[in-house]
Amino acid sequence: MSHGPSAPSQGGGHAAHDHGPYVPVFTPGSARANELAKLMRRYPEKRAALLPALWMVQQDRGWISEAAMQEVGEQLGCTAAYVKGVVTFYTMYHQHPVGQHFIQVCTTSPxxxxxxxxxxxxFLEHTGCKELGLTSPDGKYTVIEVECLGACGFATPVQINEDYVENVTPEKVPAILAGLKD
Amino acid sequence: MGYPHQSHPRETPVLSKHFGDLEAKTLEGWKARGGYKALAQALHSTPTAIQDVVKASGLRGRGGAGFPTGLKWSFMKLDDGKPHYLCCNADESEPGTFKDREIMRWTPHALIEGVAIGAYAIGAETAYIYIRGEFTEPIRVMEAALAEARAAGVIGRNAMGSGKNIDVWVHTGAGAYICGEETALMNSIEGKRGNPRIKPPFPAVAGLFGQPTTINNVETLAAVPHILNNGAEWYKAMSLSSPKSTGSKLFSVCGNVARPGNYEVVMGFPFKEFLYDLCGGPLPGRRFKALIPGGSSVPVITIEEAEAVLMDYEGFIAQGTMLGSGGVIIFDDAQSMPRQLARLARFYAHESCAQCTQCREGTAWMTKILERIVAGQGTFEDLDTIFDLAESMTGKTICVLSDSCAAPVTSGIKKFRGEFEALITGKRTATVVVGG
Structure with a gap:
C-alpha cells in the first residue's frame, strides 16, 4: 500500500512511506550528524535541539515516523514517548507521509x-483530493485548512511546502497548480 | 518606502522606512542607512544607561500587552552571576497581525541590532529569535543576515571589537499559536511541548533553562536602535495624545478594506482618518460595520465606536477594546458577525494547549454552540450559555488564551445581538455574498 510518491524532491521533498528497515538520519560522521552536533552547542541543554532535529528529519524524509522519533530521542537523551509528545503538540510535524505538494490554505477570520x-x-476540486487531509490518488497533493498564516493583508495566503503564495482567489488555483514543479 | 504600497504622506515611517528596499537587507546596505551605529555606541555604554534611555522614551511592548520595555529590562539583576537570556518573540500568529513578518523580511539587520542591544542591556550573552515555523521566508532572510553579521564580527564573540559577547540564534517553531505566550515560547525553545507555565516565578527570575530571561516582541526590539540614535525625547515627541503612549506603531490592516497592508503612524493618530484616508475606506459599495483593532484577542467594536478612537493604548481602552498587537481586522456590512465569530472561536479551540479545563472545554463548547447558531439550530438559551462559559474562561487559567476567545465573542454578541437572534428565530441565514 502506497501513501505517497516514491521520489524525493528538492526542498520540501517527501519520500515514500517505505516498509524496509529504518535508515537513520543522524548516522555517525554524516552531514546531518555534524549539523546536529553543531546545533546542540547553541543551547546549554541537548534537549533544546529537539525541534530543530525534528525539522531535519522532516526535511529529509518528508515525515516523522515512530522509528525516527526513537532515533531523535537517542540522539538527545530522551525517550521515544517524550519525543512523540512533542511531535504531536506541533501541527507542522507530519506523523504520516503527505503529498508531494502540501497545500495549506489559511481560513481564519481575515x-x-x-x-x-x-x-x-x-484546491480540493483541482487537485483531485477527495477531502481535507487526504492525499490525491497520484500522491501529488494534500490539502488542509491552516490557522492564521500571519499574512492577513495578502488574503488569501496559501502555503505550498515551504513557500507562501499570496492573494489567492479560486480563479488563480489552476495556474498555481500548473506552476508547481514535480 | 512602504509595502505593499507606497507610504501614505500621513504615515511616519521609522520601522517601515526601508520596507521594499532590497539593499537594506544586506549588512553593507544596512550600515549605509545608518545601521549598527546604535549598537556600536551601546556596547561602549553601560546596560543601566541603555535601560534608562529606553525607560525615558516611554517605549511599551508592541506584542500586545504594552508593558514598559525599559522597566521590564530593569527587572533583570545584572550582578547575580547567572547566565541571562533574551528571547525575541517572532511567533507572530495573532489573527490580523503581520507586521513582524515585514520587519524580518525587509529589515533583518534592524532586528539583529535591536536584539543585540537588548541582550547587552539585560546582561545576556545569548539571545534566541523564536520564529514561527510557517515563516520560511523570514527565517531564511534572518539566517542569512545573522550569518553576515557573525562573519563581520558585528555579533558573536567580541562583538564589534567591544570585548562583549552576544550570540544570536534563530529557533524555529513548528506550528503552535500558543508559543507566542512567553512561557510557552521558553518551553518550546527547551524542546518541550509549548504549554504555558504558571507564574510566578516570572521569567526575569526563572525563565529559559531556569535562568533570568526577558522576552520582547520583534517590533519592540527593532525600535530600540532608533531610540538610542535619536534620543528619548525624539521618541516621546511622536505622540498626538497620551504621554503614556509614545513613538510610532505599525498597524496591520486586513479584512474588508480597500487597501490592506501595514501602516506606521504615531501614537494617538485619529482612527477615523486612518481607516478612511490611509486605508482607503471600505470596498466599493460597502460600509464598514465592525472591527477588531488589536489582533483577534481583543473585544469587537462597532465602526461608530472605532471612529471616535485615538490610536494609542489608552484610546482603544476608552472605547472598550485594546490596542493589542495593532492587527486591525475589518468586517463590512456583507459579513455575518455570527459566522465570523464562530470561525474565530474555532481558531482558539484549535490552538488551546488543553492544560486548563476552562480553556480546553470552554473554547470547544463555545465553537460548537456558535456553529450551531450559524447553522440555524441555535436557541436563545445558547446565548446565555455562551456568557456563562465566558465567565469561567476569563481570569481563571494559566495563560490568557481562553480570555482571548471569550472577549471577541461576548463583545460581538452584545453589539450585534440582532444578527444572532435573527439566526435563532429563522429570519435570516448566515450565508453571505463576500465582496458582492
Whole structure:
C-alpha cells in the first residue's frame, strides 16, 4: 500500500512511506550528524535541539515516523514517548507521509472575509483530493485548512511546502497548480 | 518606502522606512542607512544607561500587552552571576497581525541590532529569535543576515571589537499559536511541548533553562536602535495624545478594506482618518460595520465606536477594546458577525494547549454552540450559555488564551445581538455574498 510518491524532491521533498528497515538520519560522521552536533552547542541543554532535529528529519524524509522519533530521542537523551509528545503538540510535524505538494490554505477570520472557503473548495476540486487531509490518488497533493498564516493583508495566503503564495482567489488555483514543479 | 504600497504622506515611517528596499537587507546596505551605529555606541555604554534611555522614551511592548520595555529590562539583576537570556518573540500568529513578518523580511539587520542591544542591556550573552515555523521566508532572510553579521564580527564573540559577547540564534517553531505566550515560547525553545507555565516565578527570575530571561516582541526590539540614535525625547515627541503612549506603531490592516497592508503612524493618530484616508475606506459599495483593532484577542467594536478612537493604548481602552498587537481586522456590512465569530472561536479551540479545563472545554463548547447558531439550530438559551462559559474562561487559567476567545465573542454578541437572534428565530441565514 502506497501513501505517497516514491521520489524525493528538492526542498520540501517527501519520500515514500517505505516498509524496509529504518535508515537513520543522524548516522555517525554524516552531514546531518555534524549539523546536529553543531546545533546542540547553541543551547546549554541537548534537549533544546529537539525541534530543530525534528525539522531535519522532516526535511529529509518528508515525515516523522515512530522509528525516527526513537532515533531523535537517542540522539538527545530522551525517550521515544517524550519525543512523540512533542511531535504531536506541533501541527507542522507530519506523523504520516503527505503529498508531494502540501497545500495549506489559511481560513481564519481575515481570510474568511476574503472568501478563503472558496479557495479551499477550488484546491480540493483541482487537485483531485477527495477531502481535507487526504492525499490525491497520484500522491501529488494534500490539502488542509491552516490557522492564521500571519499574512492577513495578502488574503488569501496559501502555503505550498515551504513557500507562501499570496492573494489567492479560486480563479488563480489552476495556474498555481500548473506552476508547481514535480 | 512602504509595502505593499507606497507610504501614505500621513504615515511616519521609522520601522517601515526601508520596507521594499532590497539593499537594506544586506549588512553593507544596512550600515549605509545608518545601521549598527546604535549598537556600536551601546556596547561602549553601560546596560543601566541603555535601560534608562529606553525607560525615558516611554517605549511599551508592541506584542500586545504594552508593558514598559525599559522597566521590564530593569527587572533583570545584572550582578547575580547567572547566565541571562533574551528571547525575541517572532511567533507572530495573532489573527490580523503581520507586521513582524515585514520587519524580518525587509529589515533583518534592524532586528539583529535591536536584539543585540537588548541582550547587552539585560546582561545576556545569548539571545534566541523564536520564529514561527510557517515563516520560511523570514527565517531564511534572518539566517542569512545573522550569518553576515557573525562573519563581520558585528555579533558573536567580541562583538564589534567591544570585548562583549552576544550570540544570536534563530529557533524555529513548528506550528503552535500558543508559543507566542512567553512561557510557552521558553518551553518550546527547551524542546518541550509549548504549554504555558504558571507564574510566578516570572521569567526575569526563572525563565529559559531556569535562568533570568526577558522576552520582547520583534517590533519592540527593532525600535530600540532608533531610540538610542535619536534620543528619548525624539521618541516621546511622536505622540498626538497620551504621554503614556509614545513613538510610532505599525498597524496591520486586513479584512474588508480597500487597501490592506501595514501602516506606521504615531501614537494617538485619529482612527477615523486612518481607516478612511490611509486605508482607503471600505470596498466599493460597502460600509464598514465592525472591527477588531488589536489582533483577534481583543473585544469587537462597532465602526461608530472605532471612529471616535485615538490610536494609542489608552484610546482603544476608552472605547472598550485594546490596542493589542495593532492587527486591525475589518468586517463590512456583507459579513455575518455570527459566522465570523464562530470561525474565530474555532481558531482558539484549535490552538488551546488543553492544560486548563476552562480553556480546553470552554473554547470547544463555545465553537460548537456558535456553529450551531450559524447553522440555524441555535436557541436563545445558547446565548446565555455562551456568557456563562465566558465567565469561567476569563481570569481563571494559566495563560490568557481562553480570555482571548471569550472577549471577541461576548463583545460581538452584545453589539450585534440582532444578527444572532435573527439566526435563532429563522429570519435570516448566515450565508453571505463576500465582496458582492
Amino acid at each position: 481570510c474568511l472575509c476574503a472568501g478563503a472557503d472558496k479557495v479551499v473548495e477550488a
